[in-house]
Amino acid sequence: MAILLLFIAYPFVMALWYSLTSIRVGEPGHFVGLANFAKAINDTIFQQAFKNTVFYTFWATVFKLALGMWLALLLNRHFRFKRIVRASMLLPFIIPTVLSAFAWRWMFDPTFSVMNWALYHGGMITDRLPFLSSGDWAMWCSVLVNTWRGMPFFAITLLAGLQTISPDLHEAAALDGANAWHRFWHVTWPLLLPVTLVVVVFSVIQTFSDFQLIYVLTGGGPANSTHLIATYAYQIGVGSGLLGEGAALSLFMFPVLFAVVWVQLRYLKRMENG
C-alpha cells in the first residue's frame, strides 16, 4: 500500500517540482517559479492543443454516447448469434490501439486509401478526400477513430445497465400508448442515467488524456492541427528534452480531470446516501 502511494504520489510531486524548474535531460536546472506555465499559456501551439483536446473530447464523447447507446439498445434484443456479435463488437476496445490506429492510417492513406477508392468507384466523389492531410479533416478523422475505439465500451456497459431494466415497464408504457421514442426517453433514459454518467466520466478522462491514437494517426499534424495536450507535452518533454516545460504542459490536464473526478465522487456519495 505504501509502495503504491509512493509510486503514484512521488511522481506526482516530482511532476509539480519539475514544472517549476528549468530542468532538461542531463541538466538539473533551477527554480523558475511559474515561468513554464506562463510560457505555455502564451504558446500559440499549446493554446491550439488545448482547444483541440476540448474539441476532440467533446465530439468523441457525444458520438460514443449516441452510437454506443444505439448499439446497446440493438444488442439488448434477442437475435441469433447474439453472443458472437456482442463479443466481436468489443474487438476495437481489446486490440492494442496503436495497432488498430495503423489500420486506420492505412485506410486514410492519401494515395492508396480504400475509402477514396470505394467512394470514387461508387460515384460519390470525383477527387480524393484529404483525410489526414487537411487540418479539419484530420481532426474529424481522429474523432471518428476514437469513436470507433470507445463505442464498444459504452455499448457493453450500457447494455449491462439496460438488462437491469424490467421489460414490464416498457410493456406498461406501450399499453399506455407510448411509441418507441417516448418509451426510450421517458423510461429507459432516466433509469439508465446513473450508469451513463459514470461511463461518460470514464470516457472523458480517457479521451482528454489520449496520446497513442493521435501519435500514430497524425503525430499532431498537419501543422499542429491535431495536437492534444498529451502529444504536445510528449513532444516538448521527451522530443526536445525540456522536462520542466513538458511536465508543466501535462499538468494542465490536471484541473480538468480533477473537476471531472470530483463530480463523479460527489455523485457516488449521493448514491450511497440516497
Add this chain to the structure above:
Amino acid sequence: MLIERKWKKWLYFYLPMAAFIVFTLFPFYWMAVTAFRPDSELYATWRQPNAAPLWTLQPTMEHVIGLMKTTAFPTWLWNTMAIAIVATGISLVCGMFAGYALARLKFRGSEFLGTAIFITYLVPQTLLFIPLADIVRDLQLGNTPWALMLTYPTFLIPFCTWLLMGYFKTIPKELEECARIDGATRFGAMVRIIFPVAIPGILSAGIFAFTLSWNEFIYALIFMSSADQKTVPVGVVSELIRGDIFFWGQLMAGALLGSVPVAIVYSFFVEYYVTGLTGSVKG
C-alpha cells in the same frame, strides 16, 4: 408482447446492426487483407480501375516472413507477453490483498484509502510519464523489462484493487465467520475461503489487466530504446517505419500478429472480460 412488422424489423434492427458490424470489423478485415496481399497489388493507386478489390487473388506470406526474418518481431511478442504476465501477476496479488483489506477491515482511514485508490486508478498515464521516466533512469532500469514490469502495476494495482474490492463486498461475511469459528485465522480464512470463492472476480481483473498491459504504449515508448527490448506496439511504430517509408504490408502483418494473442485470450474469457468491464465502472 410488442408486435412488429417484418419490414420494420429490417429497417430498425437488421440494417443498423449490419452497419455497426461493418463499421466495427472492417478495419480488422482490411488489416488482414493487407497483410497477405503482394506489394504489386498494395501499391496501386486509388483511381485505377479495380485497383483495390476488397480481397486479394494472390495471397502471399512475404510480409509475414519478412517481418519474422528481418525484424525483431518474435522478440517483441515475447517481451510483450512476459511483461504483461508479470505485471498482471504482481498487480493481481497486490490487488487481492489490498481489495480484501479495504472491503473487510474497518480501520481508520479505510474509507479515505478507498477513495484514494479510486482516484489513482483514474490518473491517466500521460500525466506522469515525465517524472516516471526520470525515476526509471535513476533506478537504472531503463531499457530493461523491469522498467515496465514495475511501472505497469502503478495503474494496474489501483484498478485490480477497485474491481476486487467490489467483488469481495458481494461475498457474504458469514462465509468467513464460519471458518473463523472453526478456528481459522483471518489470513487463513481469506486465502482458503474467500479467494477461491472470488476466482471469477480475480479472473476478470486478470484478463482486464492483461489486455491493458498489452495495450500500454507511452511508458513502453519512453523507457525502451534498443530494438530487442521493445514491446509489439512500440516496435511496430518505431522499427517498421524507416525514414518516411511505410512498409504497409509488414506493418499490417505486425499489427495482425500483435493483435492475435490478445484476441485469443479475450475470446476464451469473453464473459469474464465483460464482467470486468462493467465492474470497473461500478461505484
